[in-house]
Amino acid sequence: MSTYVVVGLQYGDEGKGKITDVLSTKSDYVVRFQGGDNAGHTVYAGDEKFVLHLLPSGVLQSPGKCFIANGVVVNPKSFIKEISQIEDKGLKTNHVFISKRAHVIMPYHILLDTYREEEQGGTQIGTTKKGIGPCYEDKIARVGIRMADLLNPEILRDKIQKNLKIKNALFEKYFGKPTLSFDEIYNEYLEIGNQLKTRIIDTELELNEAIKSGKNILFEGAQALMLDIDFGTYPYVTSSSPSTGGVCTGAGVPPTSLQNLIGVAKAYCTRVGNGPFPSELDDELGEKIRKIGHEFGATTGRPRRTGWLDLVSLKHACMINGINNLVITKLDVLTGIKPLKIVTNYKTEDGKTIDYFTSSTEKLYDYEPIYTEMNGWDEDISQIRFYDELPENAKKYIEFIEKYLGINVYLVSVGPERSQNIIRKELF
Ligand code: GDP
Ligand code: IMO
Ligand code: MG
Numbered sequence: 286m287s288t289y290v291v292v293g294l295q296y297g298d299e300g301k302g303k304i305t306d307v308l309s310t311k312s313d314y315v316v317r318f319q320g321g322d323n324a325g326h327t328v329y330a331g332d333e334k335f336v337l338h339l340l341p342s343g344v345l346q347s348p349g350k351c352f353i354a355n356g357v358v359v360n361p362k363s364f365i366k367e368i369s370q371i372e373d374k375g376l377k378t379n380h381v382f383i384s385k386r387a388h389v390i391m392p393y394h395i396l397l398d399t400y401r402e403e404e405q406g407g408t409q410i411g412t413t414k415k416g417i418g419p420c421y422e423d424k425i426a427r428v429g430i431r432m433a434d435l436l437n438p439e440i441l442r443d444k445i446q447k448n449l450k451i452k453n454a455l456f457e458k459y460f461g462k463p464t465l466s467f468d469e470i471y472n473e474y475l476e477i478g479n480q481l482k483t484r485i486i487d488t489e490l491e492l493n494e495a496i497k498s499g500k501n502i503l504f505e506g507a508q509a510l511m512l513d514i515d516f517g518t519y520p521y522v523t524s525s526s527p528s529t530g531g532v533c534t535g536a537g538v539p540p541t542s543l544q545n546l547i548g549v550a551k552a553y554c555t556r557v558g559n560g561p562f563p564s565e566l567d568d569e570l571g572e573k574i575r576k577i578g579h580e581f582g583a584t585t586g587r588p589r590r591t592g593w594l595d596l597v598s599l600k601h602a603c604m605i606n607g608i609n610n611l612v613i614t615k616l617d618v619l620t621g622i623k624p625l626k627i628v629t630n631y632k633t634e635d636g637k638t639i640d641y642f643t644s645s646t647e648k649l650y651d652y653e654p655i656y657t658e659m660n661g662w663d664e665d666i667s668q669i670r671f672y673d674e675l676p677e678n679a680k681k682y683i684e685f686i687e688k689y690l691g692i693n694v695y696l697v698s699v700g701p702e703r704s705q706n707i708i709r710k711e712l713f
Contacts, residue, residue: 351380358417445470513531603692611693612698660678
């Protein structure tokens with residue numbers, strides 16, 4: 286009985302949802318601890334395809350409970366929509382709960398995110414326009430609305446009134462946009478609170494009890510370390526901490542309780558939105574990888590930028606997260622691509638060779654990735670379930686990653702289906 290944390294090590298979309306789905310079959314709890322419905326986690330189960338944004342991917346198979354913990358920013362309308370989509374497919378959702386402390390994404394957060402992204406001359410990040418940044422801003426500014434507030438008409442009234450005063454002034458005077466009506470928002474969110482009241486609980490109390498009594502708890506990250514507010518390519522990042530450290534503050538559990546720290550990386554690399562991407566393949570090969578890997582955003586449908594695996598950034602991500610078990614996904618996508626390249630160093634603008642990730646985002650544009658070339662393979666690997674049966678060059682690719690990072694790859698994913706895994710060591 287133990288705790289498991291699944292986090293992304295690149296720029297998101299590594300296949301965390303699929304891995305969480307697989308691990309959740311033995312979990313008593315599956316917990317989202319940061320981010321919001323900016324996430325898009327795709328799970329294939331037989332002929333069914335599920336795309337989850339706010340709900341933990343464990344909702345599909347976990348025999349236990351699913352928590353949206355305090356560190357998540359919750360758009361309650363997305364929550365209700367996703368719950369009904371799952372129920373329409375015949376699955377139960379009465380095991381899903383939200384923390385009283387989680388902050389609520391309000392309509393003005395979404396508008397603010399959208400207006401900023403559309404502002405000429407602004408600093409477009411290429412966000413998902415889900416209101417994530419503005420909601421976290423209000424949380425830190427101590428003016429946010431929390432899930433528990435939806436259950437208290439007086440507090441909700443006061444908080445919406447105070448927030449709208451400032452947000453409406455900004456919309457009207459700065460952006461030249463229409464203002465929002467207090468009555469409409471108040472009545473709608475009061476009703477939402479009423480609808481969700483049995484699901485709004487103190488998640489941290491139950492989680493800490495569960496840890497004490499030795500239950501299996503799986504924490505599911507959204508986004509990834511290179512989008513981390515502190516350790517990603519700031520400002521081209523999301524507004525939360527998608528690292529293993531984020532679990533403690535985002536779910537209210539102590540650092541000493543975290544045991545299996547599982548980092549998920551694609552066998553290559555993708556990024557949606559703006560910001561530096563040193564190993565980007567802005568050419569035909571990049572297009573080919575996008576096509577074979579179906580690299581289109583699960584939340585916004587945008588084409589994902591594609592590129593080679595970058596071990597310098599992966600080492601940075603493993604260091605910050607303290608990863609002790611690696612998962613490599615989408616190895617099947619590299620079949621037939623020859624030769625393969627992996628970034629092992631960067632050459633700085635003044636000619637120095639370095640193997641660590643810089644804190645200066647601007648400098649990254651001038652850094653030149655240094656690649657190691659590796660031989661590829663042609664065999665279809667999507668039906669392989671035992672590591673020894675992989676083509677020699679595929680094994681060499683995995684072992685090169687392990688050696689560089691000094692961490693074992695415990696699972697290799699070779700297709701989107703639940704069963705398409707090569708498991709080298711049982712973690713549960
Ligand atoms: P997440 O945000 O990290 O959960 O990842 P996404 O779901 O946004 O993107 C990963 C995509 O790759 C999804 O469409 C998955 O179904 C798919 N996928 C996951 N693992 C594999 C794999 O090993 N091979 C292939 N071909 N597809 C995969
Ligand atoms: P999952 O969980 C990939 C990116 C956006 C943008 C930046 C900030 O599916 O891996 P935000 O809306 O969060 O303020 O946008 O972060 N981004 C993601 N990219 N996968 C995600 O989630 C992402 N969530 C946000 O594209 O560049
Ligand atoms: Mg995704």
